[in-house]
Amino acid sequence: MTSKHTGFPRLYFAxxxxxxxxxxxxxxxxxxxxxxxxxxxxxxxxCYLDVTTVERLLLILSLFIVLIAELLNxxxxxxxxxxxxxxxxxxAKAKDIGSAAVFVSLILAAIVWGVILF
Numbered sequence: 001m002t003s004k005h006t007g008f009p010r011l012y013f014a015x016x017x018x019x020x021x022x023x024x025x026x027x028x029x030x031x032x033x034x035x036x037x038x039x040x041x042x043x044x045x046x047c048y049l050d051v052t053t054v055e056r057l058l059l060i061l062s063l064f065i066v067l068i069a070e071l072l073n074x075x076x077x078x079x080x081x082x083x084x085x086x087x088x089x090x091x092a093k094a095k096d097i098g099s100a101a102v103f104v105s106l107i108l109a110a111i112v113w114g115v116i117l118f
Contacts, residue, residue: 021071029074031102032067039063042113055116062109069105073098 005013025032046059076098080091 025071025074029070031070032074035063035067035070039067049117051116058112059116062105062112066102066105066109069102073102 004010026036042063043060046056046063049056049059051059077095080094084091
């Protein structure tokens with residue numbers, strides 16, 4: 001039985017695993033790279049805009065929600081591909097639902113940006 005880390009060591013190792021996951025997603029997923037590129041452009045724009053602090057926060061948070069949805073979708077797809085690369089209705093359904101989550105997050109970001117800017 002392996003020992004589990006607690007306290008600060010647990011936080012340290014959890015951070016390392018998270019960074020490893022971000023690196024893996026960045027290397028293997030074009031959508032992650034595209035969304036990060038969009039964030040690199042849009043976050044400075046959000047900071048430059050003459051909006052309230054709450055509006056600025058909403059603009060930036062909506063971008064992070066898209067990234068979170070894409071990371072979760074990528075995790076589902078990787079796991080599904082590990083289980084089977086054959087076409088299977090349940091695996092296709094899981095992948096489609098993950099894709100729908102990304103789509104909904106993109107709609108949310110577009111609405112937030114649209115309402116605040118216009």
